[in-house]
Amino acid sequence: MFDMRYDFNCCKTISCKNFGVNGSEDYVYKSRRLGYLSVECKACGSNPPWINNELIENIQKEKLAFHFARKITHCKYCYQYFFFNEKNGAKLHGFTGAGTQRLKCTNCNRIYSLGKHKNIDAIRAVLETIIDNLDINVAIRKTGLSARLYYFYLEKLSLLLTNYSRLKEQDVMERKYIALQTEGKVLHLHHKRGFYTLLSGEAGSGYILLQTNNLTKQKLLDQDIYNTCEDTIIKDTHANNVENEIKQHYQQTLYRKHFEKLLIGEIKAINHCNLLYPNKLVYVHFSLLRAFIQKAQRYSYYIELESSIRAAAVMSAYPEIKTGTADVYYYLPFLNNQETLNNKKIGWWGDRWFSFELGAYSSITNSLKNDTPFSLNDTEHLNRYYTYLEQNLNKSLNSFNTIANFSEVHRVLFNFCEVYRNKTAAMSFGLIDAPLTASELLNEAIYLSDYTD
Numbered sequence: 001m002f003d004m005r006y007d008f009n010c011c012k013t014i015s016c017k018n019f020g021v022n023g024s025e026d027y028v029y030k031s032r033r034l035g036y037l038s039v040e041c042k043a044c045g046s047n048p049p050w051i052n053n054e055l056i057e058n059i060q061k062e063k064l065a066f067h068f069a070r071k072i073t074h075c076k077y078c079y080q081y082f083f084f085n086e087k088n089g090a091k092l093h094g095f096t097g098a099g100t101q102r103l104k105c106t107n108c109n110r111i112y113s114l115g116k117h118k119n120i121d122a123i124r125a126v127l128e129t130i131i132d133n134l135d136i137n138v139a140i141r142k143t144g145l146s147a148r149l150y151y152f153y154l155e156k157l158s159l160l161l162t163n164y165s166r167l168k169e170q171d172v173m174e175r176k177y178i179a180l181q182t183e184g185k186v187l188h189l190h191h192k193r194g195f196y197t198l199l200s201g202e203a204g205s206g207y208i209l210l211q212t213n214n215l216t217k218q219k220l221l222d223q224d225i226y227n228t229c230e231d232t233i234i235k236d237t238h239a240n241n242v243e244n245e246i247k248q249h250y251q252q253t254l255y256r257k258h259f260e261k262l263l264i265g266e267i268k269a270i271n272h273c274n275l276l277y278p279n280k281l282v283y284v285h286f287s288l289l290r291a292f293i294q295k296a297q298r299y300s301y302y303i304e305l306e307s308s309i310r311a312a313a314v315m316s317a318y319p320e321i322k323t324g325t326a327d328v329y330y331y332l333p334f335l336n337n338q339e340t341l342n343n344k345k346i347g348w349w350g351d352r353w354f355s356f357e358l359g360a361y362s363s364i365t366n367s368l369k370n371d372t373p374f375s376l377n378d379t380e381h382l383n384r385y386y387t388y389l390e391q392n393l394n395k396s397l398n399s400f401n402t403i404a405n406f407s408e409v410h411r412v413l414f415n416f417c418e419v420y421r422n423k424t425a426a427m428s429f430g431l432i433d434a435p436l437t438a439s440e441l442l443n444e445a446i447y448l449s450d451y452t453d
Helices: 053-068 120-133 136-143 147-172 243-252 278-292 307-316 317-322 381-392 402-416 438-451
Strands: 028-032 036-042 089-095 103-104 111-113 177-188 194-202 208-213 298-303 327-331 342-346 352-357 359-363
Touching: 036 136, 053 120, 053 278, 089 177, 103 278, 103 381, 120 136, 120 147, 120 402, 120 438, 147 177, 147 402, 147 438, 177 278, 177 381, 194 278, 208 278, 208 402, 243 307, 243 352, 278 307, 298 307, 298 438, 307 317, 307 327, 317 327, 402 438
Parallel strands: 177 298, 298 327
Antiparallel strands: 028 036, 089 103, 103 111, 177 194, 194 208, 327 359, 342 352, 352 359
């Protein structure tokens, strides 16, 4: 049912005969030839870092359950996940003893009911505290709810808005071509807490489709728990031209223990959960992104110039790269780019770079020529959402569930309510015709969840 990869220990060099192949006789598994654990490919000489597949699968299940399985609509037996199952039809089938409408699924003939939303006023009150960005203790007092009930209705709010957005998104995903843009960011909270988040949006509209963070409730081995260490996130170096900027990014990558060893500096853990290394989260994130490309005839990933993100992107897109229906690009924004790069070979891996109006790009999957449909017309979509989070995400949060729910509420608010150049991202993506206020958005979400069948 889930078209995802579960074994990432293979060659990731696209030009190699072993690209994406597991179990090749050319491999030396768990090699330490370069000083770190890797899969050594004798065919091309590459040494991609060793991946703990079981760890990735466990984190993947956790993130999948939150982002795609928290459903309050349709048959729970044959429509378990958004995007991965077709929506079922249903017929009215009497009432429960409590007076709730029962439905009969036309796919599997099972009987189910949709829960009614009680105490909408409490949900509205919680939403208002999020919009006002109140400290949690202040927010709880303002609503008049107990702490337990505040978090209960926060979960209900998150469910309603997530379901609304996923149902809307699912209706427009069947298209000839889609491009997804991905970058990683660090969000800092109070008292030196924080997390790394991967953001992916539809490249044309800036609509945020998925955000995952490196917080997890999974039990981790000591070597998988992120502890404070030197920051190796690639930073804007403000070079005098785009070529020098690209070279300095590559140079920063080579300073690492290995090129995928992405570190995020001093970040303290949140209560009752662990921080996962970012270079492991990337595999989870791109596995989940496959939800959004399943019905597209062709797609592209536009990714920041970051080696760990590159590795995960090409593993996610492997089946379509092999059939020629997917492309993966690095892009590097450069304000007021006046330089012309035309098939310029840059960096230790010999990536070939081309200029465009907003910076430069390099085709990872088709590096020798410039005939693939690169069309990124705005490199700042994800930065705008990140700035929005920096300004609006409550910095006093200190628990796994509240961060997940607050983040998801803000994702939907940003997409449907934040106006940029007279449009919201949801309007540009074709989901709605006019901007919504937060109150209107909640009303729409309640209506859709009650009448989606």
